[in-house]
Amino acid sequence: MEDQSEEGISRRAFLGVMAVSAAGATAAALAPLKDIVDLPTLEEFLQKHYKELTPADKEAILERIRKEVKAKYGVTPNLTDPQPLPGVEFGYALNIGRCVGCRKCVYACVKENNQSRDPQIQYIRVLQMRKGSIDVETSSQQYEGEVPKDGFYYMPVQCHQCRKAPCVKACPVKATWQEPDGVIVVDYNWCIGCRYCMAACPYDARRFNFTLPNLPKEDLNPDMGYLSNRPRPKGVVEKCHFCLHRTRNGRYPACVEVCPTGARKFGNLLDPESEISLILKNKRVYVLKEEVGTLPRFYYYFDL
């Protein structure tokens, strides 16, 4: 049955040469893989979704991350998983008349939340708007020099923690969700990095780790939460989370604390006597892109 003719043999030799060269070329093509430094451990790979973790699972994960942080940054972090407080729904209000565009909030946020420094990931964008215009297209995010400039006002934008959040709907794996206190969080160990949430967000609030985040040891903030500012891996999405590791422990977000003009206000929407509730009741308040219907928990207001 086998073809033993000369042609058959040369044919087999030919196929053999082809197979060997294909195998060699495949090995060469795979060569870059030897430089990989951040392959997940088996534990990480098999880690379950946040909402399916038992308290023991969670403690083991926190401990693992503490060790990883210690190994990489030389500090054992105070890593916890602060839970939403009962009877609390966070809201944010920004006094558009007071903001001077100094961007202190932008940098305080980066410092607080352990973002990658190079490339620098910033959660807050400050738009320099022409007075008399509310069209964001005429704004500039790249303004430089002394502020405030004549003829302009400033509108910082960060995650609006929408009540009807398009990003949460978009996520195919429930890696981002809304907590009972209204904060929209991301589990950096569950996100698959498809970036559909980024396409869905009407406020340009989400950031992606296009490469391994680069955070110098001396810049690490060791006070961290699992769903907030712990160091992030490569290839996942992150965003503002109202500094939940601070706010769920009774402190203000870093951006509120640092603002030199008092333009930023934060508090519990469910408490009728809170500063935020009084602002919503008494001031001229608006939300950005109301027409998209996302019902943000982030409001802009002005004094009159």
Add this chain to the structure above:
Amino acid sequence: MTKIITDYLVFVRRCSLRTLEGDWRYFLWMTVLTAGALLGLNAYCKQFVAGLATTGMSDAVSWGLYIANFTFLVGMAAAAVMLVIPVYIYHDETLHDVVILGELLAIAVIVMCLLFVTVDLGRPDRFWHIIPFVGKFNWPISMLSWDVVVLNGYLAINAHICGYLVYMVYQGRKPSPALYMPFVFLSIFWAISIHTVTAFLYVGLGGRPFWNSAIVAPRFLASAFTAGPGFLILTLQLVRKFTAYKISDKAIMMLRNIVQVSMVINVFLLFCELFKEFYTDSAHVASAKYLFFGLHGHYGLVPWIWTAMALDAAALVLLLLPVSRNLKPLSLACGLAIVGIWIEKGMGMVIPAFIPTPLGAIVEYFPTANEWLVCLGIWSFGLLLYTLFLKMTIPVLTGAIRPTAD
């Protein structure tokens, strides 16, 4: 039972062995495709190690060439339905001999789609999170979870239909309608659904006015029914040139009718979209303006879209003229339409929605060489797969492989 399995394995083995036969042109073609696929694999390994920073994407333009190709290819896969409907619903025998080739194309193309989605993931190691029941599937809320279901379902349905029908031809048995007709009807519905769901992926986002338009799904289908059968017209001519498989001119002309009508509808729907954008001239026109005319001194997509418009227009004219009843002008028209639609649906549909950003900034997107190489790799791999499928199937269809023959 074991006999059924061994028989089937013998069949697969016989078909597979056919892929090792061919003249120098075949081996050259396969070598070129393998080299392309390996270049892509190499580029992907670099991306896997360094992250998506190897691409031209950014926080502003968070989807690029990968998703653009994905969108185009979902349409190519869906186009198999345009062959299935006449043959199985209207019992029009003209396309009977080519319908299997269309379904095989759908299988190869769906594999390409899945690859394009995979290379776009920041964490491909977590792919299992998206597997129903195993991971945490946000179904039915997330349109992307719908896409996972419909694409894999379509792959399974077409694999079953092709595998079953070809095996029956091999055995010289009449296929039992109960074992494939329900799947054929399902596949028609399913083909429409894969492209509709992919359109809804974009349409459902209220924060991206460029996509948030009800006409996207019909546009996708019309362009798919142009590019898919157009690609088959080119393939069928190659098949009948290089194999013993007989394909009539009539079948090709039937496909021409499909391509012709779809192209007219496609261009009409495009016109409707452009009218709405530019005549209304609201703030929402910014993306379309950027695409066609540039915005605030940024012109990144302008050459792309006008190339697409020129190709589309040339293809439309050729298809409408009687000259395209001849094969050469017809092939030219199909080639122009395929490239035109690839641009229109990819760079022209996916990218502009991100520019300007929802906060009005303009960040342009230029794919990197590494990104192009990954795309080249997937295209090469897809063509390789389709060539192998044809190489395995056609000898069965022509009767060269039979259970008794050796």
